[in-house]
Amino acid sequence: MKSEMEYLTIALPKGKLFGLSARLLEKIGYTAEGLSDKSRKLIISNEEKKIRFIVSKTADVPTYVEYGAADIGVIGKDVLLETEKDVYELLDMGFGKCHLMMAVPKAEKRAKLMDYNHTRVATKFPHIAEKFFRQQGMQMEYIKLNGSIELGPIVGLSESIVDIVETGTTLRENDLEEIVSIQEATARLIANRVSFKLKFDRIHSLVEDLRKVLEAEAAQ
Amino acid sequence: MEKDRSLLKIPYGTRDFLPAEAAGKRVVETRLAELFAQWGYEEVVTPSIEYLDTLSLGGNRGIGNHLFKLFDKENKTVALRHEMTTPIARLVSTRLQDSPLPLKLSYISSVFRYEQAQAGRQCEFYQAGVELMGPGSPATDAEVVALAVSGLLRSGLTEFTVCLGQVEFLNGILNQYRLSEQEQADLKAAMERRNLVELNQLVEQLQLPENAKQVLKKLPLLNGGEELLKSAYDIALNEQSRRALDNLAEIYRLLKAYKVEQYVRFDLGIIRDFSYYTGMVFEVYAPGLGYPLCGGGRYDHLLADFGTACPATGFALGIERILLAIERQKLPMHSLPRDVYVGYAAGKETEAIEKAAQLREQGKSVELAVNSQTETAAKESQQQKNYAAFVYIS
Numbered sequence: 001m002k003s004e005m006e007y008l009t010i011a012l013p014k015g016k017l018f019g020l021s022a023r024l025l026e027k028i029g030y031t032a033e034g035l036s037d038k039s040r041k042l043i044i045s046n047e048e049k050k051i052r053f054i055v056s057k058t059a060d061v062p063t064y065v066e067y068g069a070a071d072i073g074v075i076g077k078d079v080l081l082e083t084e085k086d087v088y089e090l091l092d093m094g095f096g097k098c099h100l101m102m103a104v105p106k107a108e109k110r111a112k113l114m115d116y117n118h119t120r121v122a123t124k125f126p127h128i129a130e131k132f133f134r135q136q137g138m139q140m141e142y143i144k145l146n147g148s149i150e151l152g153p154i155v156g157l158s159e160s161i162v163d164i165v166e167t168g169t170t171l172r173e174n175d176l177e178e179i180v181s182i183q184e185a186t187a188r189l190i191a192n193r194v195s196f197k198l199k200f201d202r203i204h205s206l207v208e209d210l211r212k213v214l215e216a217e218a219a220q
Numbered sequence: 221m222e223k224d225r226s227l228l229k230i231p232y233g234t235r236d237f238l239p240a241e242a243a244g245k246r247v248v249e250t251r252l253a254e255l256f257a258q259w260g261y262e263e264v265v266t267p268s269i270e271y272l273d274t275l276s277l278g279g280n281r282g283i284g285n286h287l288f289k290l291f292d293k294e295n296k297t298v299a300l301r302h303e304m305t306t307p308i309a310r311l312v313s314t315r316l317q318d319s320p321l322p323l324k325l326s327y328i329s330s331v332f333r334y335e336q337a338q339a340g341r342q343c344e345f346y347q348a349g350v351e352l353m354g355p356g357s358p359a360t361d362a363e364v365v366a367l368a369v370s371g372l373l374r375s376g377l378t379e380f381t382v383c384l385g386q387v388e389f390l391n392g393i394l395n396q397y398r399l400s401e402q403e404q405a406d407l408k409a410a411m412e413r414r415n416l417v418e419l420n421q422l423v424e425q426l427q428l429p430e431n432a433k434q435v436l437k438k439l440p441l442l443n444g445g446e447e448l449l450k451s452a453y454d455i456a457l458n459e460q461s462r463r464a465l466d467n468l469a470e471i472y473r474l475l476k477a478y479k480v481e482q483y484v485r486f487d488l489g490i491i492r493d494f495s496y497y498t499g500m501v502f503e504v505y506a507p508g509l510g511y512p513l514c515g516g517g518r519y520d521h522l523l524a525d526f527g528t529a530c531p532a533t534g535f536a537l538g539i540e541r542i543l544l545a546i547e548r549q550k551l552p553m554h555s556l557p558r559d560v561y562v563g564y565a566a567g568k569e570t571e572a573i574e575k576a577a578q579l580r581e582q583g584k585s586v587e588l589a590v591n592s593q594t595e596t597a598a599k600e601s602q603q604q605k606n607y608a609a610f611v612y613i614s
Contacts, residue, residue, distance in 0.1 A: 004508065067510050068509065088415075088416065089416060196414075197503075198505050204441060
């Protein structure tokens, strides 16, 4: 256990957030030889600085952190909201900007949001979608899909979709139109609730260093 | 007919304790029961079910969703207790209201809460704890913190940290900037959700000078040793927070007398999940476990909700969490002693029964063979069952 306390374990998601997170962490001295999301090694260590990286599937990062298998992690706010894990949300890292929205086929657009009550919605984010529609006083049928959400209305699986959008290109290409924005999302630094207390000094200085780098970059 | 497989399952969030696990639980519970008694705490037992209204009184409003509820014969809603502090507060206010103070009570019980189940976080779980009703002095707070530390040490743990805070410190800071009730509630809710990003966003929206904003953003980060307490006076520009810091300093002075200060850190932004806390609060964390082992604090108004105003303080230790921390930290696992295996040859039953009785009389744990065996077979049984000694009656 003593050795466990010496190490700081960081969970990073594969995919687009990986490179941005790794680059930012490197700037404050948190890196390891061979750190890449293409690596076949799942744990990459820096013995000298007592850092370990876990590279995992995006949706699993909050799980690693909640259970304490990783002390901290980087994850999109969208995934964080969807999984509702009990973790510290320490820092808005600014990158990975996207927003969650509801879109419908342009040709069949209805007048009001309420006109979609009791219809089917295809989404990768059923929890967030349910919470949103509940706040609007709407009941929907949620169809959980794991990818190519835009396909839902095209093949008649659903009347609408709830999904994340970065540029809107995919929506346009599929003749879909955003009708309501649900949530803005960026990458967040999260921490296990016990690690944050037991390794407070180390995690706190990491957060402060990251904040400085982010502020300097924002100022440029 | 095919067997109904669903009969073989147990309900969500519950677990069985197999012999080795049950032994570990029993050892920890026995040690804690002894320790509480040594400190002058008397054990009480309350019903597993209480009226829903009792459990959701005062600071407990909002707990409803986490309770296991059922109806009694008169169709009143009853619920399985979700913690022991409220039932004991009810007990003290209604049954022990005339007893001389201070009252020092302890319990070892199962409690029930709807949780997303994971190891060490079941819907039914076991807690050992104490409640001290009497003067609202730092001495009583220091006593319960010291007892919690002793309890963890006695349970076999060596590596853990107590984070000590004071809810009045936080309240004082929020008051000093004249924040509205709604603003205070929002900031607290963000901290309770451990969402510092949201806290920062909320603070930025407030009409406050920059230095005040910095103080508010820093609240969850006030974590450190004795020096933190001293530096906290610089941001506590109000009587309420300063009194809270004085209170913590006095508790810490007494914890030094108990010689447990090496386990203690200050965490002034600590927020406990139950809103009935009114003063000192603490949580205990151990490496290898993703959630606290123990939590507690002062709750001066809860008894008044039941009609007998009396300051009180206490804590609850999670038994399964202690066992899990022992396992994860690779410390020796607890087991019950297995002293002697008594085997016997055919026709020697009576002598064997007498021998076993004699050894048990001496305080040994003895397993008597259920039928006659050869000496070799008996020896095998002894080894298989892990008994330290072997007696064979021939």
